[in-house]
Amino acid sequence: MTRYWAERAWLGAGGGAAAGVAIDVEGGRFGPVTPDVATPPPGSVRLPGLTLPGLANAHSHAFHRALRGRTHAGKGTFWTWRDRMYGLAGRLDPDGLHAVARATFAEMALAGVTCVGEFHYLHHAPGGVPYAEPNETGHRLIAAAEEAGIRITLLDTLYLTSTVDGRPPEGAQLRFADRDLDAWSARVDRLRPPPHARIGAAAHSVRAVPADALPAIADRTEGPVHVHVSEQRAENVDCLTKYGLTPVQLLEEYGLTGPRVTAVHATHVTDDDRAALGDRGTRVCLCPTTERDLADGIGPARALADSGSPLCLGSDSHAVIDLFEEARAVELDERLRDEHRGHFDAGELLHAATAGGHAALGWPDAGRIAPGDRADLVTVRLDSVRTAGFDPTYAEAAVVFAATAADVTHVVVDGRVVVRDGRHCRLDDVPRALADAITAVWQ
Numbered sequence: 001m002t003r004y005w006a007e008r009a010w011l012g013a014g015g016g017a018a019a020g021v022a023i024d025v026e027g028g029r030f031g032p033v034t035p036d037v038a039t040p041p042p043g044s045v046r047l048p049g050l051t052l053p054g055l056a057n058a059h060s061h062a063f064h065r066a067l068r069g070r071t072h073a074g075k076g077t078f079w080t081w082r083d084r085m086y087g088l089a090g091r092l093d094p095d096g097l098h099a100v101a102r103a104t105f106a107e108m109a110l111a112g113v114t115c116v117g118e119f120h121y122l123h124h125a126p127g128g129v130p131y132a133e134p135n136e137t138g139h140r141l142i143a144a145a146e147e148a149g150i151r152i153t154l155l156d157t158l159y160l161t162s163t164v165d166g167r168p169p170e171g172a173q174l175r176f177a178d179r180d181l182d183a184w185s186a187r188v189d190r191l192r193p194p195p196h197a198r199i200g201a202a203a204h205s206v207r208a209v210p211a212d213a214l215p216a217i218a219d220r221t222e223g224p225v226h227v228h229v230s231e232q233r234a235e236n237v238d239c240l241t242k243y244g245l246t247p248v249q250l251l252e253e254y255g256l257t258g259p260r261v262t263a264v265h266a267t268h269v270t271d272d273d274r275a276a277l278g279d280r281g282t283r284v285c286l287c288p289t290t291e292r293d294l295a296d297g298i299g300p301a302r303a304l305a306d307s308g309s310p311l312c313l314g315s316d317s318h319a320v321i322d323l324f325e326e327a328r329a330v331e332l333d334e335r336l337r338d339e340h341r342g343h344f345d346a347g348e349l350l351h352a353a354t355a356g357g358h359a360a361l362g363w364p365d366a367g368r369i370a371p372g373d374r375a376d377l378v379t380v381r382l383d384s385v386r387t388a389g390f391d392p393t394y395a396e397a398a399v400v401f402a403a404t405a406a407d408v409t410h411v412v413v414d415g416r417v418v419v420r421d422g423r424h425c426r427l428d429d430v431p432r433a434l435a436d437a438i439t440a441v442w443q
């Protein structure tokens, strides 16, 4: 048994940060959690700063990390960025993907991410030829997460068409596509997750999955189901032209809504779409740092939450890996839109970054510092140049609105220390691992 003493700990939405919290950990789970313990108990590990539950990065494409710093110059749109991404997707082999993913997941661990939702579509060799092991790349991603010390939900993605009107995949898309729905589900059935992993499914988008294939995604799988929805207006236009329905209406019509389902982005949704998502308890994953980088637009975050959709957060293309930045962007984007402050409080944003994300990834027993739950802890320093001088009454707001990933000092995942004093315990030079992996991809 390990006993921690957190100088301050955030114990869930609705409450502020508690002072002097003794936290017992045994067998990867939390035991008793006791606030108002004035001094560290003998033998306890002291955690100065504010300790949070584990952060969940609910939407990731790990290989996109190799695009950071390379796609931000010049003009363009989501679609011109996508051409660059396809160029990268065409270059990766399993070893290269593995190295980029391991380093990227280690960067996430350093940022306090204890679980990633990997929306995985880079399945096959160039030209669409399956590898000898059809799940080669999925296995590499699962291994990379273990090596980086975090949990993973592999959201294996169905990708069948290049456009809403059914054009076949071409170029790099051939690597994403299975022969047909049956080939996809047979391949996914063969995935056997180790303890740090779960298997979920994804529909890439209404562009890439014809309507008649949508019901099978939920019917043939058990875990969470994610889908890119209305990130771009062009997708809405094409969907309306083909089906006479918005993407959300199409998902609803074909049974792909509800608490198992997470709509990723939901940027350009109508009021009726919001009601349809919320009425069924469909989750929404916002990725504000990617949405702003790609000039996608600002999703109606407050309205989606008010309609009944639980929110979670993802760093998606990894232009930035910092869940605090994602969290505050949700609030700050609303301020830019309507010229008022105070749409979300810090507790709601932290909930989206922790329990909300873990629930969307099929880990309902994570994301809270509560007895019996998975023992994930993320400690954020309150004495850096960014956080020093905080008001103890609002410690969680200081973290959400001022801290960065660089302020994370200590990370525990399932009871095991993964980051200590700001250093990864398994990969001793994560920047070097990132540089080596990314340089090798572009050579």
Ligand SMILES: [Zn+2]
Pocket (backbone or CB within 6 Å): 059, 061, 119, 228, 264, 316, 317
């Ligand atoms: Zn995405």
